[in-house]
Amino acid sequence: MMTQERLKRCHRPIAQRIIVRGTLILDTPTCLGSGDADSPTDIALLRDSVSDRALLTGSSIAGALRNYLREYQHGYGVEEQKGDRATNLFGGTRRDPEGEQSPLIINDAISSTIPTVELRDGVAIESTTGTAKKGQKYDLELLAAGTEFQLSFELLIEKNLSQTQKQALINLLALALRGLEQGDISIGMKKRRGFGRCYVKEWQVWNFYLEDPDERMVWLKFEHWSRDLLPDRETYSSIATALGVSLENEKDERDRFLIHATFQLVGSLLIRSGQDSTERAPDVVHLKSHRQGELKSVLSGTSLAGVLRHRAERIVNTLQGNLAVVNELFGFVDGKQSQASRLVVRETEIEAAKDLVQNRIAIDRFTGGAYHGALFDEQPIFGGDETRVCIELELRNPKDYEIGLLLLLLKDLWTSDLPVGGESSIGRGRLKGINADLIRLHPQNPKQWQIRQINGNLQIEDISDSSKSETLVKYDLEQFVKALLKELGKEV
Structure with a gap:
């Protein structure tokens, strides 16, 4: 059951919004499956129905970031627990009915161009004979290396947060996005067999302080529908520099x-x-x-x-x-x-x-x-x-x-x-x-x-x-x- 405090809560007073955009580039072929059973291939590429470009869903990005943050802070094979730092950024888990809503909005990403598609086939091998198993052949569509996606994130900072809590939230965002920046996070299927390696080459950041009427108007006029980087905006190669934080004290617990x-x-x-x-x-x-x-x-x-x-x-x-x-x-x-x-x-x-x-x-x-x-x-x-x-x-x-x-x-x-x-x-x-x-x-x-x-x-x-x-x-x-x-x- 939800607590009485959560039942009484009807809104989130947002004092600041931080928008982060980045250009994601694929290093290796990537499998973003659509689950279409009627496709001529066993695993078809997920595409945007309007533009026919490749689609990288916000839920896929969020899952990859959350998993990386948990592993970085607790090591591999450790399940996320109630009260972990990752829940502050990504919200509660399904096993936590009283978990908070995520303050991070992650938009779907669409490839910059009509994608180049590679077809790969595979087969299961019988270990005793070294030959192919009967009926175990499959094929899949892959996005070619070099495909670019424009990523967009928006962090909502509530008014009732202390300066320490606010800074901790921004640090968590920087730590998670640094995993994308350094190529430590892979996306899509078959990531442990070399697919889905990627990195972010540049970032742009906007800060909107909504308690200021002029800042609110700027945020309302901002082109939220666009995901592209703006040519007249300063770009950063480091997300920590872009957000103005230091990650030197963050310890990597992965073995x-x-x-x-x-x-x-x-x-x-x-x-x-x-x-x-x-x-x-x-x-x-x-x-x-x-x-x-x-x-x-x-x-x-x-x-x-x-x-x-x-x-x-x-x-x-x-x-x-x-x-x-x-x-x-x-x-x-x-x-x-x-x-x-x-x-x-x-x-x-x-x-x-x-x-x-x-x-x-x-x-x-x-x-x-x-x-x-x-x-x-x-x-x-x-x-x-x-x-x-x-x-x-x-x-x-x-x-x-x-x-x-x-x-x-x-x-x-x-x-x-x-x-x-x-x-x-x-x-x-x-x-x-x-x-x-x-x-x-x-x-x-x-x-x-x-x-x-x-x-x-x-x-x-x-x-x-x-x-x-x-x-x-x-x-x-x-x-x-x-x-x-x-x-x-x-x-x-």
Whole structure:
């Protein structure tokens, strides 16, 4: 039941309104599903019914901001509680019938232009056979990287708030929007497989003090229907500067383990993208995506995650361990039970790769001759000395044995033992390690290691403690692998 105080309350006396606008730019393809069951694709893009432009709903933005703020202040996996700071900005939860209304208004955002749409397909893989599961293929529409949205927020500050409460509310808004500014917040579906990465490049802020009659008139005449930045208005690259606040005392409580590794492509790589739209296109071409207005070869997060999961299961099975270790890391769906992946796999662009069409033919294994009508051609990408493949992984709320499993996966990638993409049986997808940064972003004890391949020698360094010898650094990293063996019931 609502309290008598809330029942008596009939209005909110607003003393100040702060309007914030920003330009959001997509870094990677983004899936904003419409839920249309009659669409020719399984997951269709959500569009504005009037302009036919892509639509990013205010509820999606609010959910992403609220989730980021909760994780930043309490860490991953912690449910929001009554009285948390996030409720001051976003209002009460559904489980709190007496929760306050949100003082933050978030408008729907429409893409600046008619969007460029990419079609991607995917399939579930049977872990035991390594082949596609029957009836598990799907396709989806994605917004291309580079698509821009004009965001608009309005913060309502009530008259009865103290100066401290008012400042705390503005600080919360700045903290949440800084997550968008720095690219820490992804939007849309399949965010943990590289989709939906974005950032805000510039901000504009308006302050209206409604207790002043002249300010009220200015606010009434303001173009609220528009979302665009005004050319004669000062723009800011930092939302904290735009709002005039300092966020230096805000502590990040998220616990993360990051791997940023760079590899050289040995030979060729082929991640199937389906048939090209041109008449003379090869039967199979490597996956490409829009980057800076051009089609670039990419290593997709979905493909890499599938490869890593399959090898992780093989490692655990070899050690006769429980596959629950893998399921907790990569997520699972089992009937009505499911768990999201705690491992975020980014989609990255492949640098300085070359396309080359190859003609192939299927061979009859019985006769040793060619199958009739089985000639086909493919267009993989080939690597040279300058070709670079970057892999970015982020494990949230990591346990030591999970870090150990990721280090074993990194070792297999580094030594060309774990190919990525398709047709690995004919030598495609082999990588050779060049350098890697291992970063443990722990709230109390952050650490960073560097691995370098120099003149055929592997060098490992503890960046957070340069006084350690390489032997001690190797020993520290070996403890993670020993933790994995202990978790799987093996004596160390």
